[in-house]
Amino acid sequence: MGGQLTSWDTVIIGGGFYGCALAVFLRQNGYKAVILEASEDLMQRASYVNQARIHNGYHYPRSFITAWRSLVNFPRFTLEFRECVDNSFEKIYAIARRGSKVNAYQFKEFCRNIGAPIHPAPPPVKRLFNTALIEEVFTVREFAFNAAVLRDLMRDKLTRLDVPMRFQTEVHHIEQADGDTLNVTLSTGESIRTQAVFNCTYAQINTVLQNSGLPMLPMKHEITELALIEPPPELRELGITVMDGAFFSTMPFPAAGLHSLSHVRYTPHESWADLVNGYRNPYAYLAELDIQTHATYMIHDSQRYLPALSKARYVRSLYEVKTVLLKNETDDGRPILCREHYGLKNLYLVMGGKIDNIYDVLKYLQQFAQPIDQEMVEAPHDQS
Ligand SMILES: Cc1cc2nc3c(=O)[nH]c(=O)nc-3n(C[C@H](O)[C@H](O)[C@H](O)COP(=O)(O)OP(=O)(O)OC[C@H]3O[C@@H](n4cnc5c(N)ncnc54)[C@H](O)[C@@H]3O)c2cc1C
Known part of the structure; x- marks a missing residue:
């Protein structure tokens, strides 16, 4: 118009x-x-370039209020916008043995405390993970949305x-x-x-x-990369998140019929906070950048935990500015x-x-x- x-x-x-x-x-x-x-x-x-996760609390073990509000809003969102909800896959959260800010016991307790359903993953799913690096694997209730x-x-x-x-x-x-x-x-x-x-x-x-x-306002901007991959058959009907530190997530990105792959270390390319490092126009800055994909690094690191990822086919990447309030940098x-x-x-x-x-x-x-x-x-x- x-x-x-x-x-x-x-x-x-x-x-x-x-x-x-x-x-x-x-x-x-x-x-x-x-x-x-x-x-x-x-x-x-x-609103298009994001991980497409309909949060149900699991992602925020270090921020009780965000986790709890996600849990409260999840049924409402999935009902009101049901046509865009993709619940055709199994959602898996795995806890890394080393470098994780929560261990498996703490994660399970946190889920119980907020009332988020959690179960041990079935053996065929567990077998997909490298047990030397992964302490425990859970199935949870979380969906994706088709943007x-x-x-x-x-x-x-x-x-x-x-x-x-x-x-x-x-x-x-x-x-x-x-x-x-x-x-x-x-x-x-x-x-x-x-x-x-x-x-x-x-x-x-x-x-x-x-x-x-x-x-x-005190905001932090990150130039982020979401790699889109064609997962191998054994990962096609799974959405996997390895918590809680410099780990990764691969889950359906329904708008493209592919999986996204994001990695805490490699998804952000650079970041700045307007009031600390000086102002930049985020869209103009992103448009001018000559970005080299980090997809290979994402796949190489993630396959150590989930070996089947070595068979993933990288398709393309989406880049967007992710903006958060500066004060949430640490508690997420x-x-x-x-x-x-x-x-x-x-x-x-x-x-x-x-x-x-x-x-x-x-x-x-x-x-x-x-x-x-x-x-x-x-x-x-x-x-x-
Ligand atoms: C990489 C990444 C992963 C994410 N993962 C998830 C996830 O899995 N689940 C989840 O729930 N959330 C996720 N988010 C957060 C989520 O995407 C945002 O919270 C949400 O999309 C914000 O919606 P919005 O309408 O505020 O912003 P936007 O969708 O960015 O809309 C802002 C609009 O303003 C327009 N605009 C900008 N400046 C002007 C101007 N001067 N004049 C006119 N128009 C203008 C833009 O073109 C744009 O359309 C993620 C975000 C990113 C970047």
């Missing part, structure tokens, strides 16, 4: 999963909203609700206009007046803030970030560290005027 922009109740910057879900929420609550999206379609960036199907679902919802979407429309900056209204200026120079703005641009949140002369937690009236009246910032966090964001927005579950929200003035 294109054409002249006039004035809208609410402008949502970014048509990723968060911007789309927020637009649906606002429309259903009686607000007029428009989505302004820099690329040519919805959900082309982090292309999720995008179609969101597009259908937005179309049914008559939410205008404008593509190839990059917002440059925001400024206060008269009273409580805001002016949103596009990279083309065109500008629109609006009642409220939601900055849902994930890796680009700080870029929009910087261009608007507003303080940036993924709280939501929601800020209201950030530097400007009626400017809101929204970032969810993972797809299913959307329900925590919506809960936050629903209870705007009331005290909310503060533990899930990043401390507003925490600059650590």
Whole structure:
């Protein structure tokens, strides 16, 4: 949808999963909203290029709250977006003997404490692992999502609700206009007046803030590589995660009909924190990089634990900027970030560290005027 922009109740910057879900929420609550999206379609960036894991808590033994919220949100997400859910594979978590931040006993106890189902893996699955390096292997309940199907679902919802979407429309900056209204200026120079703005641009949140002369948030950006592989037959119906340290994960990436392979050491190519190392425009930086794939390193290291991976066929890699709050670097937690009236009246910032966090964001927005579950929200003035 294109054409002249006039004035809208609410402008949502970014048509990723968060911007789309927020637009649906606002429309259903009686607000007029428009989505302004820099690329040519919805959900082309982090909402497509990710591991496709629908978290159910297992991934976060060092962040109880994130684990517990994943567990709470899992049934809701898998029901509401069931058409995109891939549960056709067995999900395996294996604990490394050395270098792991949790051992098998601690992992089992952690799962029991949060109430996440866990069972010893059957012998044929266990036999796939090198027992000299792997202490224990478990089957768990975790699924994947098909990002292309999720995008179609969101597009259908937005179309049914008559939410205008404008593509190839990059917002440059925001400024206060008269009273409580805001002016949103596009990279083309065109500008629109609006009642409220939601900055849902994930890796680009700080870029929009910087261009608007507003303080940036303490965020860390990583240039990440997700290798797509054709797994050997014995791994085809498995999703495997080796925990919890510099290990790896290989699981279905349904949107491409392949498996992803990611490795804690080799998936990140480089990283920076805007407030520590200086600001960079993440998309522009990624676009300029001449990246050499780390897929061979990923396969070589991972096959020590899972020998069948030596027969995997590397197909291609997807690269994207992964953005986390600086304070979660060590505990790996993924709280939501929601800020209201950030530097400007009626400017809101929204970032969810993972797809299913959307329900925590919506809960936050629903209870705007009331005290909310503060533990899930990043401390507003925490600059650590
Ligand atoms: C490598 C990787 C692996 C991950 N693995 C998982 C996982 O397994 N499970 C999980 O739940 N989560 C995972 N995540 C996190 C998850 O992908 C994100 O939490 C989620 O996609 C964020 O959605 P979003 O809508 O905020 O961001 P995005 O999908 O990135 O959307 C932001 C949108 O804003 C647009 N935009 C940017 N700047 C502008 C501008 N100035 N004007 C207009 N539009 C603009 C972009 O084009 C983009 O469409 C992973 C992330 C990465 C990068």
